[in-house]
Amino acid sequence: MSKLDILGSVNLDIVLRLHDLPRPGETVHATQSERYLGGKGANQAVSAARTGADLRFRACVGDDEEGNWLTAQLAAHAVTPADIEVIAGEASGRAYVCVDQAGENLIIVHAGANDRLSLTTEPVEPSRVALAQLETPIASTVDFFRTHRDRGTITVLNAAPAVAEARDSLFALTDILILNESELAFYAGREVLPEDVEDITMLARELIAHENQVIVLTCGAAGALAITKDRLDFTPARLTKVRDTTGSGDCFCGALCARLATGAELDQAIYFASVAASLSVEKNGAAASMPSLEDVELAIFEMTAAEVSG
Template sequence: MKSSNQILVVGSSNTDMVLQVPRIPAPGETILGSHFFIVAGGKGANQAVAAARTGAEVTFVTCVGDDAFGRQAIENYRKDGIDTDFIKVQPGTHTGVALINVSDDGENSISVASGANNHLLASDMEGMAEAFKGAKIVLAQLETPLETIERVAQLAESNGIPFILNPAPATELRDGLLEKVSILTPNETEAALLTGRKEAKEGDLGAIADELLGKGVKTVIITLGSKGVYLRDSQHREMIPGYTVQAVDTTAAGDVFNGSLAAALAAGQAIREAIDFAQRAAAISVTRRGAQPSAPFLHEVVNSLF
């Protein structure tokens, strides 16, 4: 029997190769790093793991290659209790790989070779009707083909399931997709791009959110790192403060926020309560290194002393 807090996550699966550096190198510059490690990553996978660890029953739809990285990824998802029955394995293609520089102050720069993620096709969704059954939330990002995400949004709408879209990496989106989005979670850069601006200043957040609502989005949550989030829907128009911690690696903070937000909403929390829960989870994550290894468990978020 499916639990009442089931989430369907559709998105990318990557293997992250992380180098600790004193600072992010400038173009053309070579600097020496101190530590190197390999961890599981990918925005879709990060969000699936974050949701599973914070209490949701998660089904993950992704595509991996028929390589060692892909096999290891599936094994890791199962260890977190994630349903892997709908993961596609693409022969002759490498699993997605990300090369990440993490500076001593916790900032990062990321380059991605998408690999198998590009083979998660809109047509694949036609055989995954079972994955949508019982889902309380559908969550997606933009590291897989946009046509696939548009089809996921259509299926979520036709099944009456709220659809959360984390529009990352930043790209332009058609209004037809935005009309199907229940909750949009851009950061400042992504929010600016979606509304044709060069940047999103704090004083512009209300206008940006209103413009996105005008495109059909039901709820806009603009994430601002430790400063918090700006929430705009039919009942709210406000800044919600975040939590300040000593960051060591911000790589997956946004993913942890999105996965934990989906888990909290699926568990029945109201939007402001769910945002606070997600911000606590994200704050914990930046005090740890790595993408999925940084995602906290439910008891850690509940017992956090912020």
Template sequence: MSTRLPALTVVGSINLDIIATTDRLPTAGETIGGGVLQQQPGGKGANQAVAAARLGGSFRMIGAVGNDAQGRQMLEALSSAGVDTSDLAVLDGAATGTALIVVDRDGENQIVVCPGANSAFSLEGVEFAPDEAVLCQLEVGLDVVLEAARKSSGFFVLNAAPAMDLPAELLERCDLVIVNETEYELIPALADAKLVAVTYGKDGSAMFEHGRKVAEAPAVSVAVANTIGAGDAFCAALVLALRSGLPYSPALAVANAVGADAVGDPSSQPALARLDAYVARVGATTT
């Protein structure tokens, strides 16, 4: 595997996560007391960009925050993690995106996202280098994701979350789609996609080419503290592992190990080792 990680740009959401931790998740109409409240940086896009930066290398984040205290807090968190924020938009008249999250003692969660500035930015003036991998999610407008797909000529990845119907043009452009098992079932068109990585929680992950399983890797057993940022850390790690030359199965194993570290951390943007440490941990080698 190359010691120099490839350039990666994340186009996506930036949120303030407001998290209530309780013994169990409430049912419809139920009020549960005794919660513990905390606030921290989040958003699928920002989580993936921070994970990529902590894994090591050169990373850029494209997205938007409001011109408010929360937006300044999110920008500081990204910059402190080593993410290039020079192409982030600060929008007057728009609130910074916010996610309201309830987490139970087992790390399971319920999330409501209020997009704010995430739904109000464009890629006007943004360019992508030919050798630059681009990673998007669906917490920003679908039109922005499509524009990123059209502008990018390099390795283009979509984390298709939250699940929704995807235009044929977007799916055809994707070099890789990453979803969890529920999202895979909710998006039937993925069965025909050229390359799809699917996560199965404690059952590991697998890679599919046009609906045919071509690789898999087991999960890493770990005590669960918080599942919010685990999928995002997995996405960043998988893209970097594949672009660094690892075959499918070792790349999945590396991403599983990174996701396991994320699950064991209570933060949406967990502390991570460098990517080569995970490569060594799973004994991965290039072909």
């Protein structure tokens, strides 16, 4: 039995480095092109594996050269590919990632084989934590969470990319809901979030679907909030020099679940995950930038008050 069960996507990330992100109708020239293992599921699985999780990762790739390369890359990043299904006649998923000189990104995804991910042929084994995102079919994630909750597993949903259907189908099955600020605005029906923390907290609480649910709101360099019906906790971020933010949210989710799977309390897991994400933005790529358990522990040990945002 694995302590962490992850259901999710695998993509080939084509990363284009630019001076500035394009505006609508604008053509820009890339200064560099690279390819990486990506997909929110794969990124989170790599993050969890590198930070010490005993995990099982369920995903799909196409029966193409890219699928073979992606499977080999997962193995190279310490994620056992035994539960990666190869879908005949399908192309592997792709993501085109534009990264500007400030490290900000713009991403376009083609799902490919990820749209065929299903749990119909294999039962779910009990785990301490189950993690999913929204780059694969929601119906499969509903089955995944229902089965795990019946067995007492902590279910964690990174509700990204934002999909309206998820609020009705999945939020009630989720113990810990992880969102960033733009995703919270989407689910709350707002163009932008208010600036006041109390107002943001009130919006987040409107999404709470059951009594014991926790919403973890990631706010980049500003830190993270853990919001329940009657409590608000803040975790400051570690100050860092940003090189590439691609996959930093996935790093946070994978590291958080890795800690939860060891039995850590949520506040401890959020702190650990926040430091892990701060390390990931100092390197290029998504899966390639995920820090190891030793990296995170050393960063925590060496942190001073000056390295924590206010």
